[in-house]
Amino acid sequence: MSKDGKSLPTGRVRRTARVGSVIGTEGARYAGTRAANVARSREKGSEALDTRHVEAAERMVDTLGLMKGAAMKVGQLASFIDTDFLPEEYRALYQDKLASLRSAAPAMPWEEVKHVLEEEWEDPVEELFEDFDHEASAAASIGQVHRARLPDGRAVAVKIQYPKVAKALRADMQNAGMLMRMAKALAPGLDAKAAAEELKERVLEELDYEYEAQNQRAFARAYRDHPFIYVPEVVTRLSRSRVLVTEWVEGVGFD
Structure with a gap:
């Protein structure tokens, strides 16, 4: 149980559902922003999309921080990737959000x-x-x-x-598709397939x-x-x- 009362999901179905939910929600929000941008100037539309990137990172960090395991490691990897898809003034903020997964994730009580x-x-x-x-x-x-x-x-x-994190990690290792979807959502410049393979090879050693x-x-x-x-x-x-x-x-x- 985490400090906010949410238990660590350990089954493959539950972990996939949690990631799928946040990715689906953010996808819908991106679609809404793009639809609204039709009526905005190019400058205002670009600002709205940049803001959406940062908000999406914040929500994804919250989700991955509670999930732990390989899912969270994808976020840690993404924190090292260049964020050239964002304007310069947003890059540090975006990477700072992801970097919090390296040492400032939610702790167990x-x-x-x-x-x-x-x-x-x-x-x-x-x-x-x-x-x-x-x-x-x-x-x-x-x-x-x-x-x-x-x-x-x-x-x-x-x-x-963490208790049960071994079970959570093994569930993640059975679901490379989930890991790749997260990687692409967080860092378009990350080689998602290579990252998933690296995690499969190395992450269980860390247990x-x-x-x-x-x-x-x-x-x-x-x-x-x-x-x-x-x-x-x-x-x-x-x-x-x-x-x-x-x-x-x-x-x-x-x-």
């Missing part, structure tokens, strides 16, 4: 976070940490991150996988946090003593298949 953690650790959170922020520092397509402090004083990042921990340890060793690249150390004793704990390191985003 603390009660659900705590349930996942204690299922994985089989111990109360309070016995393992000096303190634990109940609010997520970041939330994305498969999980969210909380800041915490170990009894020895170390600050750590705790990444928790295995133990595999991610193994890779992170390997990169940490490879980049040890590098002048400007630092890979946070994994706290192995607290990392599980749905929980990844690493040291907390402040950094800067790629954008």
Whole structure:
């Protein structure tokens, strides 16, 4: 259950229906705007269509943020694509809307976070940490991150996988058509077929946090003593298949 009370849809039919609904609604709104543009000047018609693009992105972001999984990853991919189909003054706003899917998606509430953690650790959170922020520092397509402090004083990042997101991801992987429709709706310049294939190949790997921990340890060793690249150390004793704990390191985003 998300903070706004809407549950994560996990079945293929429900997820397809949710995406189809928002795409259909936006298609109808675009048609209405174009019909109204017949009576407008070229300048006013262009402004109305640009506004419609931004409003559509906002509604799509809201939908994908609640769906999580591969559907949301399509939005994340689209946020990196050039928006040449929009006038320059609208491009940053449009991409900012999509970029929010990379770290500022709707987070699951603390009660659900705590349930996942204690299922994985089989111990109360309070016995393992000096303190634990109940609010997520970041939330994305498969999980969210909380800041915490170990009894020895170390600050750590705790990444928790959303309950049922594995089922949602597998449903998305069975429906490449849905993914391609979303990609085309969000970023006409994105190679929708290639994006769907890339997601199919890579996204299920992201469900295995133990595999991610193994890779992170390997990169940490490879980049040890590098002048400007630092890979946070994994706290192995607290990392599980749905929980990844690493040291907390402040950094800067790629954008």
